[in-house]
Amino acid sequence: MPQPATPYPSVTTVGASSDTTSATTSATTSATTSDAVDDAVAGALEEEQAALDAAWSRRATVLDELEVTLTAARPEDAAARARIARLRARRAELRAADHGLVFGRLDGDDGSVRRLGRVGLPGATEDDEPLVVDWRAAVARPFYTATPVDPQGVRRRRHVRTRGPEVVGVDDEPLDGGLDDSGLVGEGALLAALDERRTGRMGTAVATLQREQDDVVRADARTPLVVQGGPGTGKTVVALHRVAYLLFAQPHLAERGVLVLGPSTRFLDYIAQVLPALGETAVVSATCDTLVPGVRPTRAEGRDVAELKGRSSWLPALRRFVASLEPDDGPLALALDGEEHVLSAAQLAAARRGAVGAGSYHQARERVTERVHELLVDAVADRQAELLARAEEGFEDVLGQLDARLAAADDRAVPTGATGSDVDGVLSESDLEALRVRVAADRGVAAALDAWWPRRDPAAELARLLRDADLLAAHATDLTAADVARVVAEPAGGEDGWSSSDVPLLDALADLLGDPLDGAGDETGEDTRDGVFVAARAAARRDWAYGHVVVDEAQELSGMQWHMVVRRCPTRSVTAVGDIDQASSAHRQTDWGEAVGDALGDRWRRADLTICYRTPREVMELTVPVLRRAGSRNAPPRAVRSAPVAPWRAETDERTWPAVVSDAVAGMAGRYAGGTVGVVAPTTRLAALRDTLPDGVPVLSATDAKGLEWDAAVVVDPDGITAEPRGWNGLYVALTRCTQELGQIAVL
Known part of the structure; x- marks a missing residue:
């Protein structure tokens, strides 16, 4: 693969076998004999294998000790139950750490050596240094942030690549020289990870997080964080690792669980294994369509109506409507x-x-x-x-005489026990x-x-409001008469079902109306083993307040959907990641201030991911005119990799295009065996493609492909994609799904 143009720190990579062994050495590195290199490679591998063996052994011992402690534990009070929950979470975390138990090492200027891993492992005694430092600990941060310009007390950083209990490669990176700061660390480990085949599941990336990514992971959670990042900048994996870090640094967040919002169930399946692989299990994954228990959209509606219903101005309109019900x-x-x-x-x-x-x-x-x-x-x-x-x-007079006689005879009276109204x-x-x-x-x-003052059902009341033009006009005062007519023309509720844009309205109205039954939804003291029950309980409650919320593809949320997010996290401990240039939904926001301002006000800050690790440089160059046509206000991310196969374009006609696409996909599948080839096309061509291509080949619209990545991608009928609503944004998405090869097939 050609070397990226950006200068990198010197990295030496060694491995245990031909498929994992590589060596890249700075031009300034002194020449050594072949025997000396072989000895250095063997010594590094042997040293790290011994350390990994010790970590696996220590993990087994700690797990045994946890089992003994948990067997003897008795949930006698709240404190004891909380301790048991923490021990179970620790057990789950250790059990999940088979991959990456040790993935890094920091050699300090002071002679210290620290090994980093997915979980921390204590030494054999209280006086011993930790055998493995948890990647989320403060002392581990230089692994992600140190550079030759700012070594932060680190002489050498080592990336250790493992496969289960076996060390398969080592990347050494000296930081005590005077090399330029490129903003990247661990080139060998990073590029090795990027060249791995895509399997349809997102992997963890704690060993290859880069400096600007780590800044996001460890950012203060007291202020909502909006992360702008173009394709391939690692937005999603960074957001999920931020969850793992926050749950480690602020364990009280786990008591309320974490909500991860994604754009589709397919996307949630794609990321499903990341947080559990990091040991975090008190997590609820959902889309905005599934946030209200018992409600699922069953009806599509026009983009114009979806845009109208997504406006934040519905919130005061619904408040006025609820006030009128009193x-x-x-x-x-x-x-x-x-x-x-x-x-x-x-x-x-x-x-x-x-x-x-x-x-x-x-x-x-x-x-x-x-x-x-x-x-x-x-x-x-x-x-x-x-x-x-x-x-x-x-x-x-009569009553007065009677009172006097009774008083005179009081000492002879027989008590009757009568009081109050029985007497007077x-x-x-x-x-x-x-x-x-x-x-x-x-x-x-x-x-x-x-x-x-009747009890009110949110679904019935919303359906009544959306069907009554006079009622709607009286409360939704910002809607024009034409807007009201468009909304009322759409069916709503009952047998007609709900649309996606109805769900935030229903959520807001349910919140304003509240629960009509006293004590409904009270929490119980049931077991919260490994956090699983917390997640199940939270998912069943519309009014659950989470400890933290992650919103992926956040540019797609409407104003009313953003209010749904804030409603579920009153502390506003929110991490939102997305790319405003990839927006495809009906709302009209073109920058983050417009997108989140109504829900978050001025109390949020923005971070930018500027380096594209996934998409090859040759592909990103194709997106420059596309972004210009999309009206982008952002610079595209800087790609650091070259494509092994140059992007290509073919032309066909309406009669032969399915066969041409089929041949192209078959050829790519052969070149990327064990990986994935995906196809992106206009919605009007999806059915024909799914009939033509083998089962298992992802065939998606640009909207549904957002957030996904494949080894190779075929974009069918690019002009047809640009003709769709927000089509230039959609083409930007379609072009940037590959890690290795991009093909475009124009239909003339």
């Missing part, structure tokens, strides 16, 4: 024991003022209902006192409490309150 001011008549009691408008207004700030519609309803019950109890007590007063009128008609505290219970349980009172 009862009007006016008196309320309630009957108890066949007697009617009327609560005045002033009393009810005061009760409602007391519920201000209660939160949702149903929370306010419950608070007002409690106050109305008290008002009814007061009304009943006042009525009884009034009736007693009327009954006593005209009998004052005035309700005692026990009488009042009994009355409160009776009022709360009275079905007639409950029915009257339900009619006055």
Whole structure:
């Protein structure tokens, strides 16, 4: 492979077999004899194999000790249960570390030697240095960030390539020379990883994270982070490793779990093994379409309507709509024991003022209902006192004489145990409490309150709003009459089903209405072994608050979908990664400020990934005019690799194009055995391609291909892709899916 034009630090690569052994040496490296090189290679491999053997042995010992501790542990209280959960998480982490148990080494200027791995392993005694340092620990950071210009106390960095318990290669990188800072580290290990075959599953990359990527991984989580990165810059793997790092550095986040939002279920399948492979299991993966339990979109709708429904202005519109659902001011008549009691408008207004700030519609309803019950109890007590007063009128003298006689005979009286209204008609505290219970349980009172302030179902209310032009116009005041007509023309809810853009509206309305049932969704004290139950419980709750949220392909989210994200992480511990130039959804945002400003305000910061590791330089050069046509405001990332096969273009016609594509895919499949060849085409050609090509060949639209990568890619009918909505953005996506070879087949 031709060397990239960018200068790299000096790297020496050694390996154990012909398929993993390579050697690249700086031109300034002194010549050595063949025997000396062989001895150095053998010595490095032997040294690292001994270290890896010791790590595997130590891991087995630690796992045995954990099993003994867990067997004896008793969940006697919350602290004990929390400790057990941590021990189980540690066990799961160690069990998952078969690959990359040791992947790096740092030799310090002070003579220290630290080996890095997927998990930390302590020494045999408390006084011993760690046998392996966890890659997320602060002392491991120079492995990713040190350069010859800024060595950070490191004399040499070594990348150790392993296959299970076997060391298969070593890359040495001296950092004590005066070489230029290229912004890259570990060239040998990085390029070896990039040249691996794509299997349809994303792998971990902790051994090859680069400096700007590591800056993102370890960034402060207190401020929302938006990461802009073009194709091949490692956005997704960086975001997922950031999750692993945050769960290590801030373990309290695991108590609430982590939500990973992706653009499609296919994409989630692609990344599914990354976090579990890093030992993090309290993770929920979802798309915006699946965030509301029990609701799945079943209906497609036009892009114009999707754009209208995605606007953040729906949030105040829905607030106005929910406020209109509360009862009007006016008196309320309630009957108890066949007697009617009327609560005045002033009393009810005061009760409602007391519920201000209660939160949702149903929370306010419950608070007002409690106050109305008290008002009814007061009304009943006042009525009884009034009736007693009327009954006593005209009998004052008789009652006075009776009271005097009873007082005179008090020492001879026989106690009856009667109190309160049994004696003087005035309700005692026990009488009042009994009355409160009776009022709360009275079905007639409950029915009257339900009619006055009914419980509301979010789905039914949203469907009613979206179907009623007058109602919608009254509350969605930013929509024009034409906009309202377009929205109302689309079916919504019930037998018609929901669209993707309806889901954020339903989520927002459900949040504003709240849960109509007291205590619904209460958490239980069930076992949270290895974090799996946390994930299952969180996925089942619409109102779950996560410890952290990762949003991949974040440029695709509408304003209302961004509000869904913030609703699930009130602390705004959010990492969003994407490429605004690859946007294909219906919304019109063209920069990150427009995309996230409504939901995040000014409290977010941007980071940029500028180096393309995946897509070859020759392919990225093809994207420059495409980005210009797409209206991009960003510079494309700088590619650091050359393609083993130059990008090519073929032309065909409407009659023969399926056969031409089939031949091209077959040829690529032969060249990249064990890898993947993908096909990207306009949506109108997908069915024919899937009928023509073998099962297992990915055939996708540009939108569905986003975030995926293959060894080789065939872009069919590029002009047809550009003719689709946001088509130049789509062509940019299509051209940048390959790691080795790109072919374009034009249909004339």
